[in-house]
Amino acid sequence: MKNVVKIALAGFGTVGTGLAKILKENKEWIKKRTGKEIVISKILVKNLNKPRTLIPHPNTIFVDTPEALFQDNDWDILVELIGGIDLPYQLITKALKLGKSVVTANKALLSMKGKDLLKLAETQNVGLYFEASVGGGIPIIQTLKESLSGNKIKAITGILNGTANYILTEMSQNELTFSEALNQAQEKGYAEADPSLDIKGIDAAHKLTILIFLAHGVVYPLEKLWVKGIENIETQDISFAKELGYVFKLIAQVKEKSGHLQAGVFPALLPQKHILAKVDGPFNAILVQGNAVGPIMLYGQGAGDLPTGSAVLADIISLIKNNYAPNNTGFIESPFKDANILDNVSVVCEHYFRFQVLDKPGVLSALSGIMGEHNISIAQAIQKAQNKKKGVPIVFLTHRARLGDVEKAINEINRFDFVLQPTVHYPIIH
Amino acid sequence: MKNVVKIALAGFGTVGTGLAKILKENKEWIKKRTGKEIVISKILVKNLNKPRTLIPHPNTIFVDTPEALFQDNDWDILVELIGGIDLPYQLITKALKLGKSVVTANKALLSMKGKDLLKLAETQNVGLYFEASVGGGIPIIQTLKESLSGNKIKAITGILNGTANYILTEMSQNELTFSEALNQAQEKGYAEADPSLDIKGIDAAHKLTILIFLAHGVVYPLEKLWVKGIENIETQDISFAKELGYVFKLIAQVKEKSGHLQAGVFPALLPQKHILAKVDGPFNAILVQGNAVGPIMLYGQGAGDLPTGSAVLADIISLIKNNYAPNNTGFIESPFKDANILDNVSVVCEHYFRFQVLDKPGVLSALSGIMGEHNISIAQAIQKAQNKKKGVPIVFLTHRARLGDVEKAINEINRFDFVLQPTVHYPIIH
Known part of the structure; x- marks a missing residue:
């Protein structure tokens, strides 16, 4: 076996540079874990002229077209960190067709086109891994695919969007209005200039459909999900809730009832003693109720260069250690039926x-x-x-x-x- | 490939019956996950005449000697759930030498003889898996071996003993004395008749050495660990702590400082806002600080038939899905050097x-x-x-x-x- 694993990286933004930093910093440690050196050999960027302070490897080649990325096919894994739908879909499809494994953090793409992509990966018998798509560095995908795969999942209740959670925490703890808290989140880099995906619950909805697929082995169409954002929450409701012993959280939840699923993303009141009530600021957490394991919760940073880079790296290492034998969904045959939905x-x-x-x-x-x-x-x-x-x-x-x-x-x-x-x-x- | 995986089960107590219950209840679901039926084909018990209400499978054979368990070697995986040291050591050694994979929940054995057993498993190139040894159903072993294997671990801080945590929670929330809380824990089945392993911190110490091995790839000899129990904690200290905004927890901790490790098990005060301060009753939690992922926490039931059975099942499924290719330690070559210890x-x-x-x-x-x-x-x-x-x-x-x-x-x-x-x-x- 070769001692170098070559990565083609699409996108060199926050998560891409995070991955590059970790590969540099932990290079020797990763060799002890995998027996390999992981090298970013090509990077697809928009602008070749933009100055780069971080060069992942002396041999890294920057390219600005998909054609150049695929030229020679001299790499092992495509890591897609561009975001958006069309270009990532093209790149991933092309890589899978070439028999290459793919790692992506793209929850919107997986939520909308995951079924097609996973089918293609299954046909090609290659890996399509996506730990970084939900919960940043939290190993929730691995936990559902592997550790809890013998459990029937009764419920998942998650705080899946760090921006919304940061805003609600500030509203609650520092008595800010929604728009003050949003401004502050934008100043601190926790919210984007256009925050609508986050505050309207759409980002959490994307992530919830991914978790439902892994936990229940069914497709829950995004458009059928009940989604309500936090943009209309008023300060006085936060105060009343506090007075009554509750806190507001943007909750993504799925419950199983006799083979049917009930799911949604919505702001809800949680008792202050609830384990999820303590998840503050930009942190995420996912509480899973299995019929054997009972309740377990995973907690961590839901975003950021290094935490999300850590999840991408976990997928890369997993592919290498399993010699690219794919375990994409945790099911022997990927189940692509639609969920039975309870209104x-x-x-x-x-x-x-x-x-x-x-x-x-x-x-x-x-x-x-x-x-x-x-x-x-x-x-x-x-x-x-x-x-x-x-x-x-x-x-x-x-x-x-x-x-x-x-x-x-x-x-x-x-x-x-x-x-x-x-x-x-x-x-x-x- | 065969469609039935046969388990030889040593011990049919709490966790053994838990495993049998899950295999029965989730049989069809596990087939979707693995493509196999998992059958407990033989069970080693002390007393063949004890009436059994749960018979795992019509063909399950109960035996009362190790020889009978190993006769014919007509099974695939040994699951060791007896507890104790000598007999489990013999059984596991024998199974590994026969080229069989082993799953165990035995933290005392792993803490004391883990190095020998893992070396043997490595020589034999077979699996020795132990998810159930730490944190019951919490997937901390898998997380350290796989999801976080590209991280350098800076610190692990855990509540690893449910009995001690139940006692401290009762002392704190209901103002019981230590002995009142211990009695109550025994009545509710959270503490054994002889609770010394739990209250003196020894059980948590066993578990901590296992986590250190997986996180840092070094052996931290149990006898070098600083271990202090909860048996001398007085009600007035709990009250003073509360007044000052702190709670008492039995903490198992390892910190890395420039290649040296500082580790111990000891009662400590945590600020009420600390994420581990909310871990009450018989629950366990492990907070891991990685140099890429930042802080992540895993939380769940640290004991009990079904949660611990769930962890045993996770190991069995993992062995089956990886076609018995072992990933016992998360390192390419198991590192058996002793830790550099900071006093x-x-x-x-x-x-x-x-x-x-x-x-x-x-x-x-x-x-x-x-x-x-x-x-x-x-x-x-x-x-x-x-x-x-x-x-x-x-x-x-x-x-x-x-x-x-x-x-x-x-x-x-x-x-x-x-x-x-x-x-x-x-x-x-x-």
Whole structure:
């Protein structure tokens, strides 16, 4: 066997340079682990003239076209770290067709085109690895594919987006508004100039579909996922939650019920004692409930050059150590059926409501009356005095109730003329 | 390839029956993962006449001698779940010599004889897997061997013993004394009749040496490890810690400093905000600091039939999927050198002191004088009124100081005639 493994790297941004740094810093250690030297032999970049402070290896060649990257095919693994859909799809498809293994961090691509790509990898009997696509350096992909593969997974509950978690942590701990927290996240490099994928829950949704595929062996089409972002969370709801012993988190969750899956990405209240409630700032965590292992949680940095580079390197090492025998999905035959989906109206959980109402007699009784008519039982209520014009907020925490019933109740309540703003509602997760 | 994988199981206690239950419950799911049926074909038990409610498979044969277990050698993997040293050592050695792969949960054996057994497995080129030996169902072994193998590990900080953690949690949250909490743990099945391995830190020490081996590729002899149990922790120290914003945990820790290792098992104070401070009851967690991945934490049930059975199954599936090509240590050549050990006197951290002293003038000044002489700078102090005869407790939290200096200071302080009891001291971990 050769003693050098050659990497063709597509993209030399944050994660690509992170990978290059780790390969340099830990070169001797990686040799002890793999018996090989891992060398980045070619890098596809947009602009060949951009000055580079980090040159991975004296022999590294920078190229600016896919053709040049594939010329001679003198490398072993394609590492795709460009982002986007079309060009990565072309590059990965071409590499797989050439019988090359591929490592990618591209969750959007996997969420949308993963089925095609995994089918192709299976036909070609080559590796398509993607540890870095979910949870940065957290080994959640490996854990689902291997360590927990003998478990039936009952539930996955994750904090999968570090930007959203940073914003919610700042809103909660330092009483910032959403837009103040977002500005701060952008200044610190935790949020991009266009943060919509992160704050609208779409990035977490991409990641959740990947986890569902590995845990349950079915495809959950992205467009069928219930996705709600954090952009409308108000400071007063964060305060009420805190007063009641809860924190806000953007949760990505899938639950299995008799062969059907219930899944979504949404802001929710978690009790302060919940293990995920302690996951603050840009950190990610994934709580997995297996029918044998019980609850386990993996926690770490969900982004960043070195953590994500570490996950890419884990895939490269895994391919080398298994002599490129692929274990892409953790299943003998990749299962590409669509999930049996349980509609979200049938979700049963506790709920948080905030009504903004005129402060007049009969209001509380009318609100609780509607709740009762829809089988929603109130566990706690808070009413506070406030500015007369804007009305007063009334907060209810309820016992477990169907989401379908909750939606009906909210529709009726919003029709009352004493209700001054659309009712605010969030699920509570235990 | 055969479609049935036959297991010879040594021991049919908690974990053995857990494994059998999972294999039964998840049989079809495991086939989707491995393409095989996993069957427990023989079980070595002490007493053949004991009635068994769970029979793993219609063809399972119960035997009561090692000879009968090995007769015909008509199985593929030995799963050793007896516990103890001598018999497991014999069984595993014999299996490895026959070219059979072995899965074990036996941390004491691995800690004491792991080097011999891994050398033998390497010579024979067969698998010796031990995911269940540390952290129950938590995939920490796999994570160190594979996902983080490209990282240099700077520190591991673990809560590795569920019994000790349950006791400390009860002492802290429900204000039980140590012996009340121990009794309760025994009643609930979290502690054994003889709990000394757990409460004295020895079980955690066994596990720590296994983690050190995988993370650093060196043998840290058990007898060189600094090990201190929880049996002398007093209720008042738990209360003072709480008042100051800290919790007590039995910590297993290794830190790397310029190629040297500093390791120990000891009770320590953790800030309530520390991610490990939230690990309560019988749960375990391991925080790993890698030079690329940064901090990651794995959390789950450290014991129990199904969680530990899940880890045993993970090893079996891993052996099957890799076609028995062993990856026992995560190194190309297993490194069996002894660790370069940094003496614990050179540990630098913050400290908690409690002095029990006569309430008379000059005491505080004498205590703080000795501290100053040994370069220990006081960060916080508490003095409370108490029973005159027993004296008053004075608590100091210090800034970072060398453990060697702390020990010298304590020796001098304990010689004062106003000091009524030996001074209590614990490290603080951040």
